[in-house]
Amino acid sequence: MTDPEFSGLSALVTGGASGIGLATARLLAARGARVACLDLTPDVPGPLVGVRADVTDDAAVRAAVATAAAALGGRLDILVNNAGIGAQGGIEDNPDEEWHRVFDVNVVGMVRTTRAALPHLRRSPSAAVVNTCSVAATAGLPQRALYSATKGAVLALTRAAAADLVGDGIRVTCVNPGTADTPWIGRLLDAADDPVAERAALEARQPTGRLVTADEVAGAVAYLASPRSAATTGTDLAVDGGMQGLRLRPRPS
Ligand code: NAD
Numbered sequence: 001m002t003d004p005e006f007s008g009l010s011a012l013v014t015g016g017a018s019g020i021g022l023a024t025a026r027l028l029a030a031r032g033a034r035v036a037c038l039d040l041t042p043d044v045p046g047p048l049v050g051v052r053a054d055v056t057d058d059a060a061v062r063a064a065v066a067t068a069a070a071a072l073g074g075r076l077d078i079l080v081n082n083a084g085i086g087a088q089g090g091i092e093d094n095p096d097e098e099w100h101r102v103f104d105v106n107v108v109g110m111v112r113t114t115r116a117a118l119p120h121l122r123r124s125p126s127a128a129v130v131n132t133c134s135v136a137a138t139a140g141l142p143q144r145a146l147y148s149a150t151k152g153a154v155l156a157l158t159r160a161a162a163a164d165l166v167g168d169g170i171r172v173t174c175v176n177p178g179t180a181d182t183p184w185i186g187r188l189l190d191a192a193d194d195p196v197a198e199r200a201a202l203e204a205r206q207p208t209g210r211l212v213t214a215d216e217v218a219g220a221v222a223y224l225a226s227p228r229s230a231a232t233t234g235t236d237l238a239v240d241g242g243m244q245g246l247r248l249r250p251r252p253s
Helices: 019-030 058-071 096-123 145-168 183-191 195-204 214-225
Strands: 010-014 034-039 049-052 078-081 127-132 170-177 236-239
Touching: 010 019, 010 058, 010 096, 019 034, 019 078, 019 214, 034 058, 049 058, 058 096, 078 096, 078 214, 096 127, 096 145, 096 170, 127 145, 127 214, 145 170, 170 214, 183 195, 214 236
Parallel strands: 010 034, 010 078, 034 049, 078 127, 127 170, 170 236
Antiparallel strands: none
């Protein structure tokens, strides 16, 4: 049975063909929204609509947003800015070109999609933008200088955009996932010298002792995007197994 929470609303999810984005697109659709997924390779199951674009290409983003709105009943109410890429290393480990490339996807990419969607969002009676940020924005993680800097920028951008757009009736929020069990982390583990030990180390870093699931992040995105959350804007919501907020004593061995 369809939950009517999102019925009549249209949503666009970037990076919507995999991991957190796909889980979010599926959940919003299950709760009644019409949903398009913008991605580099937008192979998504129906009723999701795939639109192809690279978020670093402004013209392609504008065309994809127009295509998505047209396919979803001529409207866009919800934008989930989720497309993102990783980067490893400390402050000395990436050249300028890599810093610019990762910022271009993770930060400017969100600016491009939001800018293109704004004319639609301004016409919506319950407009919401939800950005996928990270615990890396709020906790210092080793060997993640570039990635963390991009997510810190996403957090600041979320708050600034929320201030700018509240008068237009558009809410802007973000989710801060901890390490989530998605194809992204699968690739990281595959590249590790000892994938089993690496996975155990990532799990041990979470107070819950396990990785976050994509569905758990999707649930938080749906909460933030919902018309029922109309008083919530400028908020960042941690979905990190307690990683940011808890300080546990070592478990007895
Ligand atoms: P994922 O790799 O499974 O999915 C990311 C999707 O983004 C892919 O489908 C990819 O094709 C798309 N994408 C990448 N670059 C793009 C571009 N230039 N244009 C359009 N689409 C592009 O990863 P995920 O784990 O689901 O991550 C999604 C988001 O969650 C990212 O923003 C990531 O930073 C964030 N995040 C992930 C974790 C985690 O542990 N997995 C933790 C915190 C935050």
